[in-house]
Amino acid sequence: MSGQRSAVSRQPGSLSSQSRSVGLLGGGLAGLALAALLAHRGHAVTVYERDRAGGKLRRVTVGEQSFDTGPSLFTLPGVWRAFLARLGEADPLDLRPLPGGLGVHHTPFGAVPLPVPADHPLHAAWEAYCAPARGLASHVETLLTTPPRLIDPVFRRASAALLRATGGHLTAEGWVRARQLPPALAHAVRTHALNAGLAPVDAPALYALLPALIAGDVSRPARGMGALLDTLLGLGAARGVRVLEGAEVVRVDPQTATLTLKGGEVRRHDLLVSALDPARLAVLTGRPARSPVSRRTVSGVALYAALPEPAPLPATSVLPPADFGPFRAAMRAGALLPDTLALVHANGPRLAVLLTAPATARDLQPDHPWVRAQVARALRTLGVPGLLASARDVVALPPAHYAAGGHPGGAIYGAALPVWRGGPLHPQPYHPAPQLWQVGTGVHPGGGLPAILGGAMIVDRLIGEGSL
Ligand SMILES: Cc1cc2nc3c(=O)[nH]c(=O)nc-3n(C[C@H](O)[C@H](O)[C@H](O)COP(=O)(O)OP(=O)(O)OC[C@H]3O[C@@H](n4cnc5c(N)ncnc54)[C@H](O)[C@@H]3O)c2cc1C
Incomplete structure (x- = not known):
């Protein structure tokens, strides 16, 4: 094991007579969030992480600039606040609104900033579009954090509002x-x-309402997204969570709640929780991993570039494909589309370009012709064609990188669910075996930060109740 973060203190009296030993596989944000919640209930939690804690969120240094990889937009902050409230903690993140919200969308029909400002010709249409979503954000936050049970009036009220x-x-x-x-x-x-x-034809209707729900409240911690990782690690450490980095689990026996580490060490717990992609977990339990390319969410190539001076760009620019039909066909066939979705985040001399790619674990590096063409297209549209060429250094995280610790094809949100099972209304496989639970981005549909934090809260509550 390359490193170990261990308990700094335990809350007095927090270990109840029902304290159980929990082995948690995967030290990404979902695993760390659930570890803190379970430790708060008094359980003794050990997190096994094959690499470094943080998973898709990690700090990398590029040309002497520090970048936080993975998530860059913090949305639906009510989920984060509910998570902290369950732990009885104040918010240390100092979330700052991101200038320009969701950014300027360079569509084939013209550029559209979201939210659409009052002086924009599309403002009235934007207001009309937002009308059905008024007051809905708090209901969606409730759905993301509440077990989906029809007997629960809280769930019924929130789901009725969504429907x-x-x-x-x-x-x-x-x-x-x-x-x-x-x-x-x-x-x-x-x-x-x-x-x-x-x-859009495969995503639940809720996603058409997302801009209305989140555009006015997009933020980032003042110290960058890495502050979220530090906070989760700190909340866990304060409750006795042990995070073992460089501890790869190579076998899991859900019947006996036993796991085997690379190197052969066997560890037994009262309960196991997997915060791994379900296809990866399947392999560890000796089951076949069924995940055809045509049924995967997208992967991506993230390029992080250190520029000699601040980029003359808004905080976020979005370059959608011209047509979502060919986009869908390419992703399902594992093909590289000539105009894929590109997101460009500029933060002073730090530039991040995120290209959507099919989840086929390809090692797409900056000098790959398709990557070069996509970056050129995006930067040309933004009027800064030579920007990346001026970079001091560029690091790329391709689908092969996301495949190494996530879904085997690098699908960012795991396998694609049938549309009726996506969204927060349907129970997910939280509890695949009596002594095994699951959280994480491949379990909670649309697994961005609100979904995985809310998913951790749902599973914490179900484990606390002792049943589904
Ligand atoms: C480029 C990009 C941009 C994104 N942008 C946003 C955004 O703006 N907003 C947002 O909300 N979300 C965003 N997301 C999504 C968000 O980053 C993820 O949902 C979240 O980080 C997933 O966390 P996780 O813990 O579920 O999974 P992961 O981070 O994948 O964690 C899984 C962990 O398990 C470990 N592991 C795997 N196998 C083993 C094993 N055998 N033994 C032990 N450990 C193992 C891995 O090393 C990893 O640390 C983005 C993601 C990407 C990739």
Whole structure:
């Protein structure tokens, strides 16, 4: 093991007579969040992490600039606050609104900033689009953090609000079409189906409402996203969580709650929780990993570039594909699309370019012709064609990187669920065996930060209740 973070203190009296030993596989954000919650209940939690804690969020140094990889936009902050409230903690993150919200969307029908400002010709259409989502954000936050049970009036109220807003439409595409939005706004809205890692015809209708729900409250911790990782590690350490880095689990026996580490050491716990992608867990338990390419969420190539001076760009720019039909076909076939979705984040002399790619574990580096062409297209559209060429250094995290510790193809949100099972209304496989639970981005649909933090809260509550 390359490193170990161990307990700094235990809350007095927090270990109850029902304290159990929990082995938690995977020290990504989901695993660390659940570890803190379970330790708060008095359980003795050990996190086994094959690499470094943080998973998709990690600090890398590029050309003497520090970058936090993975998530860059903090949304639906009510989920984070509910997580902290369960731990009885104040918010140390100092979330700062991100200038420009969700950014400027360069659609084939014109550029659309989301939220659309009052002086923009599409403002009235934006207001009309947002109307069904008024007051919905708190209901969605409730759904993300509450076990989906029809006997629970809280769940019933929140799901009724969501169903009213989605108006009986199953998919994001269906909802957008029915609203007859101006083409530029419709295209920008469709882009946010990609928050589920899916094309608009495959994403639940909720994703068509996401811009309305989140555009006005997009933030980032003042000290960068890495502050979220530090906070989760600190919350766990204060409750006695042990995080073992460089501890790869190579076998799991759910019947006996036993795991085997690389090197042969066997560890037995009362309960195991997997915060790994379910396809990866399947392999560890000796089951076949069924995940055809046509049923995967997207992967990506993230390029982090250190520039000699601040980039003359807004904080976030979004370059959608011209047509989501060919986009979907390419992702499902594992093909490289000539105009994939690109996100460009500029933060002083730090530039991040995120390209959506099929989840086929390819090692797409900056000098790959497709990567070069996509970056050139994005930067040309933004009027800064030579920006990356001026970089002091560039580091790329390709699908092969995401495949190393996540879904075997690098699918950022794991396997694609049928649309009726996506979104927060359907129970997910939280409890696949009596002594085995699951959380993480491949378990909680659209597994961005709100989904994985909320998923950790759901599983914590179910474990606390002792049943589903
Ligand atoms: C480029 C990019 C941009 C994103 N942008 C956003 C954003 O703006 N906003 C947002 O909310 N979300 C965003 N996300 C999603 C967000 O980053 C993820 O949802 C989240 O980080 C997933 O956390 P996780 O713990 O579920 O999974 P992971 O981070 O994948 O953690 C799984 C952990 O398990 C470990 N592991 C795997 N196998 C083993 C084993 N056998 N033994 C022990 N450990 C093992 C891995 O090393 C890893 O640390 C983005 C993701 C990416 C990749």
